[in-house]
Ligand SMILES: O=C(O)CCC(=O)C(=O)O
């Protein structure tokens with residue numbers, strides 16, 4: 390089947406492949422991240438069975454009575470909002486952070502905690518691989534991105550249940566861009582995720598056991614605009630629930646994000662963005678609330694552009 394967006398087979402880095410095959414993958418990733426800002430990865434190393442177990446467990450959880458699900462609501466005053474949240478008429482989700490006592494898990498379905506923690510470490514492994522491939526795409530010295538992005542404190546895994554579309558609710562998640570380095574997504578073979586490219590929405594046609602991977606705002610800035618953080622949204626589907634896992638591979642909230650000196654030093658290019666941190670970037674997104682009047686106004690790193698021509702119209706916040 391032909392896709393109108395990049396579908397990239399990572400097998401040479403998983404099951405082994407010669408240097409030429411690996412370079413071909415890097416080339417495809419480089420193009421995908423600059424032209425689309427996203428790609429679908431197959432043979433990414435996460436076993437099908439683990440993805441299936443995770444999906445079954447999360448659907449089992451969402452099928453419980455509301456009273457049961459509310460038992461894992463975030464405890465008041467918790468420093469990170471782990472647990473269950475319901476957005477009336479649109480969706481419900483639960484979320485976890487790096488395995489630690491801060492996470493809250495339901496007693497049912499059985500083994501929910503173990504299933505999700507196993508998945509967490511597989512996603513982390515896939516993310517470490519993707520980070521190192523993107524490092525190569527940017528022609529950075531080995532390990533540069535990993536050394537920079539050395540805190541795993543705000544990585545997040547969300548399990549979503551998007552409710553079927555109704556007459557009044559057709560959008561499950563408004564157009565937005567992700568904050569972190571990149572995001573990994575997999576879902577239950579129900580469409581709905583769409584990316585904006587050159588003014589058109591591209592719907593993703595789910596491939597079983599694939600990962601949809603998109604660049605986040607931090608990576609767009611670190612790469613000095615070589616990689617783009619794409620605007621995306623989720624449409625609710627008539628008559629169908631969509632279940633999706635979203636794993637955000639983040640940059641620590643207080644860390645400076647700016648075009649990497651190792652990158653712009655090599656080519657003598659001018660930095661396109663002022664430095665910012667994810668905390669202030671997220672606050673900016675609160676100021677310019679979703680949904681914006683038009684999706685071209687979705688907040689992204691162009692709000693930190695040195696020259697207002699980068700990406701889209703820049704605005705000042707004061
Ligand atoms: O459900 C998805 O496919 C992605 C959701 C999303 O874009 C997000 O949580 O940032």
Ligand SMILES: [Fe+2]
Pocket residue numbers: 565566567572621
């Ligand atoms: Fe997103």
